[in-house]
Amino acid sequence: MSKEKLHSSSTETGKADSAINKWLDDRFQLAALREFAKHKSVPKFRETIWYYFGGIALLLFLVQVCTGILLVMYYKGTEDSAFESVRFIDAKVNFGWLIRSIHSWSANLMILAIFIHMFSIYFLKSFRKPRELTWYTGIGLLFVTMAFGFSGYLLPWNELAYFATKVGTDITGQVPVVGKFMLTLMRGGADVTGATLSRFFGIHVALFPGIFAIFLMLHLLFIQRQGMSEPEEWAKLDPKEKKTIPFFPNFMLRELLIWLIVINILAVLAVYFPWELGKKADAFASAPQGIKPEWYFLFMFQILKYIPGKVWLFDGEVLGVLFFGVGIGLWVLVPFWDSKIKSGHRNKILTYIGIGIVVFMITFTTIAWIAG
């Protein structure tokens, strides 16, 4: 947004503007930056639409930062007052309902945007050399975002969140060797208590934003350094037929346009589907009907349900956790093993695997959703 303003003002070129420009130019050599921006372009072809999703995720992250800072002003991260403070925000603070609902909705849309972004990168094979590190930092961003979601889910300290966290951390406890230690580390004790809430609150507002910022910086830096990825089918084209869109201002304006729409979607969701608060968590109450984690963990949750308690000699849940560990590991390492596959087949095989995974995830998420 600020870049947009800078741009539009530079085209205005009022006298005052040029004076400021000169002043800045003298000190920061903006000319080089402007030159760089002028040459930055985005390939134009039928898949260009997917190039917007990284930007959408970025916008939603910024929304999270802003609304998150606002929420912290009234939120109290203790067992006794967490729920009450969130209800206070919802019911008493001016527009508190709006800020909280946007924070919740934006978190979910952000994960959705990152997933779409990731799969578009995967299907367009943009992770290939020389962009492996961009892929890895992106995966890092996804993981941190999911961890954001997991930790943030508990903060209102309501019944559903409490039990979802209990189950979620329990699954971590199934990890062989280090599981028990990680469980205690996450919960801050043997059980989900006020101590867990303190930890989750701390990492949600201090640790994760820091890690996220580092990954995001690297991610963006790599993209700027290497330029936009050019997919194979486009790269093969005759240079004359290679159409591009200038990043500034054209692509930026389009992105801005989408951002405006996304923000408005957030507002609509917040007004018409305000995020429910539910009942206050009670450690001694029995687990309520239909506890489930956030939708992006649902497919894993659902599959863990299907694995029998005992598979041959192994504990079912441990096996499930291992299965997901290996699967996610392979997915993360795709730039590595992709290069080992013989060229020619590679496009098809990767695409089929990708489609398989998407179908798999959608199916099980849907089943879990319907099962309630």
Added chain:
Amino acid sequence: MNDETKKGKTRREFLNDVLIGGFGAWMMAILYPVISYLDPPKSKEVKVSQVNIGKSSEIEKNSGKIIRFGEKPVLVIKKNNGEYSAFMAECTHLNCTVQYRKDLGLIYCACHNGKYDLNGKVVSGPPPAPLQKYEVALKGDEVIVYKGEG
């Protein structure tokens, strides 16, 4: 420059102006909720008409005690002769909480050395006005502080 380009230029300028104006309005639409969000909601003041501060026999002579009167602190003093007086404990200077000084027999504000006598009148220091007086009544042995008329 011919007329065509001139017309195009003014049209473009107009579009830019409207765009900037529109963005301004949109920013307002975002900032309005944010700013009103930052304004904390007023918690309802609990109406207190009187406060029972305990048994007279248990309060030492020549002593002062800060009590909570609704949202405000009130200083209750038991004088040497056993009589009571009570004042709003916020210094009229900068709202510090005042205290009773046994050694001086005065009400004292530690922030800027303000002093009031036992009628709430300013003796010395920066306070611009006397302390607001509260009434004290004895109901049996119970000491009750209440707001005077007016």
Added chain:
Amino acid sequence: MKNRLILIITLLFSIIGTCKLQAAPGNDECYNCHENLDGKVQAPAAAFKTDVHHLAGISCSGCHGGDSKNGDMESAMDKKKGFLGIPQVKTRYMVCVKCHSDKKTMQSFGFKGGTEQFEKLKESVHFKPSYNNQGPIADCITCHGAHGIAKVKDPKSKVSPLNVVALCGGCHSNATFMKQYNPGIPVDQVIKYRTSVHGEKNAKGDANTAQCVSCHSNHGIYSVKDPRSTVYNKNIAKTCSGCHSNSVLMAKYNIPSDQYEKYKTSVHGKALLEKGDAGAPSCNGCHGNHGATPPGVETISKVCGTCHAFNMELFEKSVHKNAFASRSLPECETCHGNHGIQPVTDEFLGTGEKSACIKCHHSGDKGFIVAAEMKQLMDTLGMQRKSANEYLDKAEQLGMDVSDEKYSFQKLKQILIKTKTSVHSSELDKFKNELNPGIEIVNDAEISGRKAIENYYFRRKGLAVASILVTFLVVLLYIKLKRIERKDNAK
């Protein structure tokens, strides 16, 4: 313990043998001999002369063992023939039990009553071991005696209605004795009883009025705290109704017999019998127990006031106190009734048909005006509450959080109770002082409810404005974009 008891029983049975004791009175050599002796050894026989057992042809040996047909003292009182002498205190009840718990034996004497006395006694407080472990605290002989036993209805019997009070009082009025078992137990029951209507009539020889066993039962006496006890708080009303609901019996005393039926439907009866609220009074809560008397006209407010303290305090200071006294009206009872007391509704106040006020007050007098005003204020609160509730419900339906306001309604309950209590002062100002905070809460709740509903629509309007603005901006941006692209293409 139980095993030992069984052992003792079997032993005794083997010693005494079965109950073949029947003999003509003249044939009892023990009696014949002892009757003609002197002093200590003659006394039992003298007392036995009129004993119901003697009259039924049971010989001394029926209880003491030995051979009653044998005139020779040595062989008659031969231990080999099962002679017991004086039965041991610890086990002497067995002597009675062996016949009285055996239906066949009892029937053979033409006795038609029950045989469950010992079964009941065994469970009762009296059959616990005595402090010195000499035997049960009280057994058959403690109450019924040994040699001069008469039928219960017989005025000579120690347990006849006119004698039983003295019998029970023998231990229960003895502080030294009673404190061995419970230092806290009262010992004034007999004194109190003699002040009661029951006790007075009993003293005058009326065997129909209640005495100790009428309420406490006889053999199966339990602690008051034991749910099996006839005087357990939930059982008392039923126990009293045993006589007081008997219209034939009550007619003799010229008192009604519908109290129990009324009580069962009353607010007190329902609280105690249905909800199990142990704080609610049963008959004795108002009438007293041992000293049972109807509360006098001028003391009713004190009786009710033991629980309804605030109401009493206000009433006693009110103009009604003297007004009622001068007309001999029974205070609380005048408006609320007695046994069939019902929960108070708002209709009780004011000048309507069900109003208690119009029993005395008539159109135009001061009380009538105050009553009307109180009722009107009460109704106002009720209506405003309803209206506020509707707003809050609507807001809740719309998904707005009004839980705080709904919670504030909790306070209303207490305010309403206090307001209803303040009616007893008969002062409009006091009534208003209690009622006004309620009006305030209700008003605030209504305002919050309205605001929440307004807020709901405000959100949608605000969103609409923002959406129009965004649409406008999007269109403009699009136009701008097209222009830039056209310019780019032109290049």
